[in-house]
Structure formats: C-alpha cells, structure tokens
Amino acid sequence: MQILTRKTARQISHEDILGLVEGTALAIHVPGFVPEDVVAAAREKVIDHPEKGGLSQDTSFQRIGFAYSEISDEASRDLYHAQARDNIQRMRDLFAPYASPSDTFRAVVDEAWNAGASLLDIAGRKAFIGICRFQDKGVDLNPHTDALERNLPADGTHRLAAQLSANIYLNIPRQGGELELWGTEPGEDAYNELKGERVWGLERDQLGPPKEVIKPEPGDLLLLNPRQIHAVRPSSDEPRVTLGHFLGFYGPDRPLALWS
Numbered sequence: 001m002q003i004l005t006r007k008t009a010r011q012i013s014h015e016d017i018l019g020l021v022e023g024t025a026l027a028i029h030v031p032g033f034v035p036e037d038v039v040a041a042a043r044e045k046v047i048d049h050p051e052k053g054g055l056s057q058d059t060s061f062q063r064i065g066f067a068y069s070e071i072s073d074e075a076s077r078d079l080y081h082a083q084a085r086d087n088i089q090r091m092r093d094l095f096a097p098y099a100s101p102s103d104t105f106r107a108v109v110d111e112a113w114n115a116g117a118s119l120l121d122i123a124g125r126k127a128f129i130g131i132c133r134f135q136d137k138g139v140d141l142n143p144h145t146d147a148l149e150r151n152l153p154a155d156g157t158h159r160l161a162a163q164l165s166a167n168i169y170l171n172i173p174r175q176g177g178e179l180e181l182w183g184t185e186p187g188e189d190a191y192n193e194l195k196g197e198r199v200w201g202l203e204r205d206q207l208g209p210p211k212e213v214i215k216p217e218p219g220d221l222l223l224l225n226p227r228q229i230h231a232v233r234p235s236s237d238e239p240r241v242t243l244g245h246f247l248g249f250y251g252p253d254r255p256l257a258l259w260s
C-alpha cells in the first residue's frame with residue numbers, strides 16, 4: 001500500500017526517499033518547510049517579477065529561470081547550462097536576507113541521503129535548480145509524467161534509475177490548485193501511447209480517479225515520484241506559484257543529482 005508521509009525537514013530519511021523510488025510511499029509532505037514570513041516576503045517579489053517569461057512549449061505556464069525540459073536543440077542546451085548559475089543566484093538574491101528555499105532543500109537532501117546529493121552535471125556542465133513556476137487562474141496542469149531522458153543529449157550516456165520531484169509552494173489559490181496523484185507508473189512507451197497525438201500530457205477522462213488529492217499550504221515542501229501520473233487542478237482565484245526541483249536516482253548507494 002502506498003502512503004502519504006508527513007515529516008519535518010529534520011525527519012526526512014534515506015528510507016523515506018527510497019520509499020518514493022520503490023513505490024511504497026506516494027508522497028512526502030513537509031508542512032511549513034519555509035517559514036511564513038519568508039514566504040510572505042518573497043510572494044510579492046516573485047508575482048511581479050520582471051524576468052517572468054512563458055514556458056517554451058506552452059506560454060500559458062510562466063516561469064522564472066529555464067527548465068531542462070525546455071531544451072529542444074543544441075542552442076537551447078547551451079543556453080540552459082550557460083544561464084544555470086545566474087538563474088540559481090537570481091532566486092538566492094530574491095530571497096535575501098533569508099536563505100533561498102532551494103538551497104535549504106539541497107542541503108536537507110544531502111544530509112538525509114546516505115551518499116549525499118549535489119547538482120546534476122551533464123558532460124561536465126552544471127544544471128540549474130530552483131525554477132519558479134506560475135500556474136495562472138484557470139490553467140490546468142494535465143495528468144503527465146516527467147523524465148529527464150526526454151531532453152538529454154542523444155548520445156545516451158546519461159541514465160537514471162529513477163526520478164523524483166520536489167516542490168516548494170509559495171502561493172496557493174483559495175480554491176483549486178490541488179495536486180492529484182494516481183500512483184501508477186506507465187513507463188515511457190505506454191505513456192506515449194496514452195498521449196497519442198497530444199503535444200503534452202493526458203486527458204483526465206483517460207484515467208480513473210486519482211489515488212490521492214493533496215492541497216498543500218504556502219511554505220510546504222512535497223516530494224513525489226513524477227514517473228507516476230500526476231496533475232494539478234486549475235486554480236479559480238490566485239496564481240499557484242512553486243519552486244520546482246528534480247532528483248535523479250542512480251541506485252541506493254549512489255549520490256542523488258539535483259536539477260530543474
């Protein structure tokens with residue numbers, strides 16, 4: 001049976017993370033990962049940020065930073081790596097004088113996981129981490145899975161054994177914005193078959209009801225397995241704002257790799 005684990009940052013363990021990879025846990029929920037006053041101080045700054053831009057594949061999703069999933073050719077790959085440190089620093093500056101929640105997250109995962117965690121590098125080039133995502137009122141994040149492999153260099157030298165996702169919530173609408181988890185991992189071929197001609201994601205009516213529906217609060221951290229089908233319901237008032245992170249798993253004794 002898959003469970004939803006509630007933990008403090010200090011309590012997150014190696015076994016908790018392994019449970020997500022192995023499918024014995026559906027999610028790890030850390031309420032209040034970011035203190036209330038830190039969230040309050042950052043909220044205005046992110047919502048009105050001048051460098052907020054539309055996601056390459058779908059401009060109804062805005063973001064600050066540049067996601068690995070936006071890489072589509074060698075030019076965007078070069079841009080992703082060239083901007084990685086500036087994009088990390090921008091969020092660090094935005095949260096100053098408080099710690100950037102993405103930095104704290106990196107430290108907590110490094111402490112919790114026996115072999116530690118560090119920034120992903122692809123062929124010696126550092127990844128970005130800490131993308132700030134906006135889901136405006138009425139925008140539906142359809143059921144989908146995530147996989148680093150979709151955007152890796154074609155040489156096939158980099159392989160993950162599993163992938164996890166960690167979101168930190170900065171703004172949550174009063175109505176809507178629930179995270180839906182189906183707890184099923186279709187695998188890449190079955191997912192593509194389900195997806196058919198759609199550019200991105202699945203339709204809700206292709207699936208049964210989700211196994212779990214979670215409404216996080218601002219300041220919460222939530223870890224999940226994004227190779228299992230998941231979705232976010234549209235918000236009916238304010239934008240839903242998150243900091244998104246992925247974790248690459250290579251085996252229980254190997255370090256985790258972190259990126260956005």
Ligand SMILES: O=C(O)CCC(=O)C(=O)O
Nearest residue numbers: 146165167179226232242
């Ligand atoms: O924003 C969320 O709650 C989940 C976003 C998502 O699709 C993911 O973490 O892979």
Ligand SMILES: [Fe+2]
Nearest residue numbers: 145146226230
């Ligand atoms: Fe996702």
